[in-house]
Amino acid sequence: MWTILIKDLSEFVGKEVTLKGWLYNERSSGKVKFLILRDGTGLLQCVYFKGNVSEEVFELASRLGQESSIEVTGKVKVEPRAPGGYELDATGLKVISESHDYPITPKEHGVEFLMDHRHLWLRSSKQVAILRIRHRIVKAIRDYFDGKGFTLMDPPIITPAACEGTSTLFETDYFDLGKAYLTQSGQLYAEAGAMALGKVYTFGPTFRAEKSKTRRHLTEFWMVEPEVAFAELNDDMDLAEDFLEYIVQTVLKDKAEELKVLERDTTKLQNVKKPLPRISYDEAVEILKKNGIEFEWGNDLGGTDETVVSNQFDKPVMVHRYPAEVKAFYMKRDPNNPKLALAVDVLAPEGYGEIIGGSQREDDFDLLLSRIKEHNLPQEAFEWYLDLRRYGSVPHSGFGLGLERTVAWICGLDHVRETIPFARMIYRNTP
Ligand code: NSS
Numbered sequence: 001m002w003t004i005l006i007k008d009l010s011e012f013v014g015k016e017v018t019l020k021g022w023l024y025n026e027r028s029s030g031k032v033k034f035l036i037l038r039d040g041t042g043l044l045q046c047v048y049f050k051g052n053v054s055e056e057v058f059e060l061a062s063r064l065g066q067e068s069s070i071e072v073t074g075k076v077k078v079e080p081r082a083p084g085g086y087e088l089d090a091t092g093l094k095v096i097s098e099s100h101d102y103p104i105t106p107k108e109h110g111v112e113f114l115m116d117h118r119h120l121w122l123r124s125s126k127q128v129a130i131l132r133i134r135h136r137i138v139k140a141i142r143d144y145f146d147g148k149g150f151t152l153m154d155p156p157i158i159t160p161a162a163c164e165g166t167s168t169l170f171e172t173d174y175f176d177l178g179k180a181y182l183t184q185s186g187q188l189y190a191e192a193g194a195m196a197l198g199k200v201y202t203f204g205p206t207f208r209a210e211k212s213k214t215r216r217h218l219t220e221f222w223m224v225e226p227e228v229a230f231a232e233l234n235d236d237m238d239l240a241e242d243f244l245e246y247i248v249q250t251v252l253k254d255k256a257e258e259l260k261v262l263e264r265d266t267t268k269l270q271n272v273k274k275p276l277p278r279i280s281y282d283e284a285v286e287i288l289k290k291n292g293i294e295f296e297w298g299n300d301l302g303g304t305d306e307t308v309v310s311n312q313f314d315k316p317v318m319v320h321r322y323p324a325e326v327k328a329f330y331m332k333r334d335p336n337n338p339k340l341a342l343a344v345d346v347l348a349p350e351g352y353g354e355i356i357g358g359s360q361r362e363d364d365f366d367l368l369l370s371r372i373k374e375h376n377l378p379q380e381a382f383e384w385y386l387d388l389r390r391y392g393s394v395p396h397s398g399f400g401l402g403l404e405r406t407v408a409w410i411c412g413l414d415h416v417r418e419t420i421p422f423a424r425m426i427y428r429n430t431p
Helices: 006-012 055-063 111-116 125-147 187-197 233-254 256-261 281-290 303-310 365-374 379-390 403-411
Strands: 016-029 032-038 043-049 069-078 086-097 171-173 179-182 199-207 220-229 278-280 317-323 337-348 353-360 396-402
Touching: 006 016, 006 043, 016 043, 016 086, 032 055, 032 069, 032 086, 043 055, 043 069, 055 086, 125 199, 125 220, 125 233, 125 256, 125 403, 187 199, 187 220, 187 379, 187 396, 220 233, 220 403, 233 256, 233 317, 233 337, 233 353, 233 396, 233 403, 278 281, 281 303, 281 317, 303 317, 303 337, 303 353, 337 396, 337 403, 353 403, 365 379, 396 403
Parallel strands: 043 086, 278 317
Antiparallel strands: 016 032, 016 069, 032 043, 069 086, 171 179, 199 220, 220 396, 317 337, 337 353, 353 396
């Protein structure tokens, strides 16, 4: 007799096995009791016939509450109608810990209730599928960059200054050194890394004190940021499209089961192959105007604008060369039109909006210094960053991909709150 996992049942057909897990659901029909066991790897219907098991076992099977932790024993049978395709002709049942009045029942609950019980909600099949896909995406991201000669470099989380604008900084007191801030992006440190190692990527939590209460905003989210020395904007876009194709195609191949649990229609995801369309900001503005949207040149694209633009394409679209005014201080200006920044945003289809933001960086010392001043940033805190332009400056570029927005898009979820185990948002910092 073995203790095995539900995912491995196919190897044990006809054999007597023991499994450990939790009672996911149950139903009865007269002399038969069906217990649905979950063990984190799948679901298994365990069938207890009154005549085949001791009275004690049958009574226990009838009494246990949802999410009781249990050990079941029985013979594995093929049963195409059962979830997962197997069934346990059960004989034994032991309780590890009884559970009663589990707050999340198979009926519908409101999303705030579920978010309040996120620590338990994680156990449901859909949430398990999302977490598995998130894990696969994280691994695909690492595999991609590791396989292309990038070195993973971990930037600090406590930082002395803003990277992406001062309006979304989380501030904290830092001993005798005054204020410190939670990082908004590892980019500035990745730039130092690229000058040391050539190609690097950072991958970790980043923070934005976003006042936005939208389905795309978290205050704590994960971002992967490649940075490449001697790369210009076009190289950056080549990298972004190759990278996105790899991630999406890998998930489609390896996580088909989970996508099925989420009832994700994957037709549009199949399209995510290079080349991706590239349009300029000016062209995006034209598209907006043609679609009757009132949009003033010079503004950043809002959520609805992004949706209108991306709806014109059946793949993610790269929008490049934004007005410099609405972009970060470190972006290089377009030599052909200094009003524009050599920036690129990648907009996902199906209304998911911006998943990647990137740019070629300003590599000229004087220009960078004047940008720091224009943005009223404290020069002292950026002296180390200016050093990168003092000592062997080179053209370089990179981008940041938001993990949660990517998970939401690939899983087809309508809000990023379900893409991270414990979401942090403007109105939520628990559990
Ligand atoms: O602000 S970004 O557009 N760009 C940067 O932070 C650059 N420093 C990246 C770089 O070039 N190395 O953010 C990048 C991505 C963006 O496209 C979103 O996918 C995600 O990070 N992002 C967010 N996800 C969830 N919630 C919030 N608040 C959020 N902000 C950005």
